[in-house]
Amino acid sequence: MTKGKIYQSLAGFYDVHTADDKVYRTRARGNFRKRKITPLVGDDVEFQIEDGDKGYILEILPRKNSLVRPPIANIDQAIVTTAATQPEFSSNLLDRQLIALEISQIQPIIYFTKTDLLSESKRQELATIAADYAKIPYEVILPDSAFSDEALNRLRKLFSKKENVIMGQTGAGKSTLLNHLAPNLDLKTGEISAALNRGKHTTRRVALLNVNDGLIADTPGFSSYDTLDIDFRELAGYFPEFKRASSKCRFRGCMHVNEPDCEVKRQVESGQIMKSRYENYLQLYTDIKNRKPNYKK
Ligand SMILES: Nc1nc2c(ncn2[C@@H]2O[C@H](COP(=O)(O)OP(=O)(O)O)[C@@H](O)[C@H]2O)c(=O)[nH]1
Ligand SMILES: [Mg+2]
Ligand SMILES: [Zn+2]
Numbered sequence: 001m002t003k004g005k006i007y008q009s010l011a012g013f014y015d016v017h018t019a020d021d022k023v024y025r026t027r028a029r030g031n032f033r034k035r036k037i038t039p040l041v042g043d044d045v046e047f048q049i050e051d052g053d054k055g056y057i058l059e060i061l062p063r064k065n066s067l068v069r070p071p072i073a074n075i076d077q078a079i080v081t082t083a084a085t086q087p088e089f090s091s092n093l094l095d096r097q098l099i100a101l102e103i104s105q106i107q108p109i110i111y112f113t114k115t116d117l118l119s120e121s122k123r124q125e126l127a128t129i130a131a132d133y134a135k136i137p138y139e140v141i142l143p144d145s146a147f148s149d150e151a152l153n154r155l156r157k158l159f160s161k162k163e164n165v166i167m168g169q170t171g172a173g174k175s176t177l178l179n180h181l182a183p184n185l186d187l188k189t190g191e192i193s194a195a196l197n198r199g200k201h202t203t204r205r206v207a208l209l210n211v212n213d214g215l216i217a218d219t220p221g222f223s224s225y226d227t228l229d230i231d232f233r234e235l236a237g238y239f240p241e242f243k244r245a246s247s248k249c250r251f252r253g254c255m256h257v258n259e260p261d262c263e264v265k266r267q268v269e270s271g272q273i274m275k276s277r278y279e280n281y282l283q284l285y286t287d288i289k290n291r292k293p294n295y296k297k
Pocket of ligand 2: 174189
């Protein structure tokens with residue numbers, strides 16, 4: 001039996017890379033399938049070689065974490081590619097991604113794309129938003145000019161030696177960003193209109209790429225969201241700045257909604273906590289609280 005890591009998944013095949021840099025095209029055959037486990041890109045696996053460069057996966061080694069959207073395992077860090085415009089910046093979309101990452105204990109890096117398309121006043125607005133996210137604190141990269149060397153070098157430094165994933169809405173600029181990081185990748189970009197015309201993603205492919213000493217997964221992007229698989233009472237804990245403030249709320253277990261003497265609400269009033277984050281919190285809180293129980297679990 002041989003050990004390796006899944007670098008790519010496509011149409012039921014998994015490309016497994018071994019430590020000696022060989023690649024095997026495999027299928028899933030192991031016992032794990034009975035446990036309803038599907039191999040994911042990023043999985044460390046044990047597999048059996050067959051016919052030289054083919055094989056089948058027998059075992060999936062324990063995962064550190066995994067994401068549903070994009071489907072990937074054992075991630076340290078995620079670059080949340082966020083369009084400053086085209087599509088319009090949405091704090092709701094950004095916060096949902098940040099929460100999903102907090103739940104999976106993956107470190108987010110917020111990278112703003114398309115900053116070159118902003119008017120000066122819009123740029124100022126975004127700079128304030130970026131500074132507020134940096135205070136939470138999140139790692140935020142707002143390039144002075146699109147794909148400036150400074151921005152790219154900061155990103156390269158942050159993700160070397162780690163397993164990273166690039167995420168974000170379709171058309172946010174994920175593939176373009178990766179091409180700037182490593183021009184030899186030559187990834188296809190601008191597939192958004194074709195994707196929309198056909199009413200589905202152009203590609204379901206998820207692949208790990210070697211970039212500057214780190215691994216990074218390009219992903220197809222998404223047009224909608226999965227509901228967050230958490231209890232509404234947990235939600236505030238995934239907002240680092242709420243969690244910090246909550247020690248000063250009058251009630252232990254304060255949900256920061258209707259309770260009196262709530263420090264989170266106080267900090268929203270004083271501007272220490274972003275109003276948009278609090279509004280997104282309330283919206284998600286209500287959504288999660290009102291949704292029907294999931295009987296599949
Ligand atoms: N002006 C401008 N266009 C960008 C930028 N980043 C991406 N684009 C364009 O936006 C479109 C979608 O980019 P793509 O990388 O395919 O997005 P993906 O779906 O997230 O992989 C393409 O036409 C890119 O050329 C940017 O920073 N500035
Ligand atoms: Mg792409
Ligand atoms: Zn509170």
